[in-house]
Amino acid sequence: MATPEKKQGETSDQHATTQVKGTLAQDYVTVVGASYLGFIANMRGQRGNMMNFINQGIRQIRSYPPSTPSYSIQRAFLIFKDEYDPKLLAEVKKIVTERYGAEYREYDSISQLVDFVATRKRRGREIKQMDFFSHGVVGSIELGYELDKRDSYRLRDAQARMFTPDAFAYGAKIYSYACRTGLGINANLKVAENEDPHFELSLAQIMADATGATVWAFPRRSLYDQTYGTDEDRAAVDKAPAKQEADKAASRAYRKSLSDYQRRLTAHRAASKNPDAQLPNESPPVQPTKTLSEKDAALLKQAQGREHYNDTLGYPLDAEGAVHGVRSGNTPDGVPKKLCEYKPAK
Incomplete structure (x- = not known):
């Protein structure tokens, strides 16, 4: 982690200020x-749930600061590829690289993610923000939940402790949208x-202590149910073509x-x-x-885009x-129903 430099004030040490001197290029x-x-879902062609993580990831990549020509800021999209259709992955790559200027990598083992983090310092880079979209259980982010490769995809405490502070920027943040992190x-x-x-004892706290970053995570299960909009959004989309x-x-x-x-x-x-x-x-x-608001017009355009990909690829890619x-679920009750903050203990 790049440490802040302390700049002495001209009056007294009491008025000294802390300034962060950026020395490394930053990754989001x-x-x-x-x-x-x-x-059953596959037989019925119901692939919306399968696309939740990808579509949330694209939403997130859009929210980062844009990548710069000098790569002083770089967006990165890392996807664990098992069970994803290669044609789908090719289109995802095209979207995130060409449209959003992000680096794109496909991973087939948790060790590849660990290596990505470990090589940041050697490459003169540091992570400013990292966001996980995945299944999860208590103690692990399940990047391959219910799949044959689940053991080699799993992010547990052992892997989290390999995320060392020198790979993360001062003030870095990690967000886990997996259940019960x-x-x-x-x-x-x-x-x-x-x-x-x-x-x-949570994985969120373990990651915070290992990286020196502030971690935000759900103590409850997480819900991806609004990935394609709320009931109100869908009703608006149904009415939008007639209004248009x-x-x-x-x-x-x-x-x-x-x-x-x-x-x-x-x-x-003239007369x-x-x-x-x-x-x-x-x-x-x-x-x-x-009669059609800008918001509803945007929702309609987005829905039409998903429909296009569903027709051409077989998946509602957005x-x-x-x-x-992603929002907090209802269980387990008795803990906060929101993203909670986990700060490094040291």
């Missing part, structure tokens, strides 16, 4: 886990009032009325030999107000990323 890293697709006991439905959740067509019709009618009005106005001014004359008892037509982020 999204890690996307492999996704399990059940047999912030919980230290194997609670399923509820943590009783007299039961200690042992946050200090109505707005187009109203716009066409307005342009025709305006053209007719301007033609009559020109003739009237009256007055360039400033106005038509008697007639005002210019008023431009209609759109080049814009998820509509909404």
Whole structure:
């Protein structure tokens, strides 16, 4: 971790200030886990859930500062590839590299992620932010949940302790959107009032202590249910095409009325030999107000993009990323229902 330099104030040591001197190029890293697709869902072509991690990862990569030509800032998209269709991965790579200027890597073992972190200092780089989108259980981020390669994809305490501080920038943040990364006991439905959740034993705290970064994680399960929008969003999308067509019709009618009005106005001014004359008892037509809001238009465009990829690839890939982020689930009860902050103990 790049340490802050202390600059002495001119008055006294009491007024000394801390300044961070950036010496290394910085990485903003999204890690996307492999996704399990059940047999029935696969047979029915219901692949929306399988795409949750990828679409959330694209949403996240968009939110980072843009990569710079000098690579002083670099976005990185790291995906664990097992069970993902190669054609899908090729399109994901195209989106994140060409559209969002990110480095793209496919991984097939947790050791590759450990190596990526370990080589930051040697490459003159440091991680400013890292985000995980994956399944999880207490004590591990399951980057290959329910897959044959789950053991070699799993991020546990041993791997987390290999994430050394010199790979992370001063003030770095790590976000885990996997289930229960912030919980230290194997609670399923509820943590009783007299039961200690042992946050200090959680994988989130272990990562914070190992990296020196602040970690944000859920002590409860996480929900990806708003990846494609809320019920309200979906209802708006259903109504959007009709509103869009109505707005187009109203716009066409307005342009025709305006053209007719301007033609009559020109003739009237010529007849009256007055360039400033106005038509008697007639005002210019008023431009209609759109019934389709910008927000709903964007939701419709996004839904149409997913539909296109679903038709051509067989997967609802979203080049814009998820509509909404990951939120806290309901279980286990008895712990905070939000992302919680875990600071390094040392």
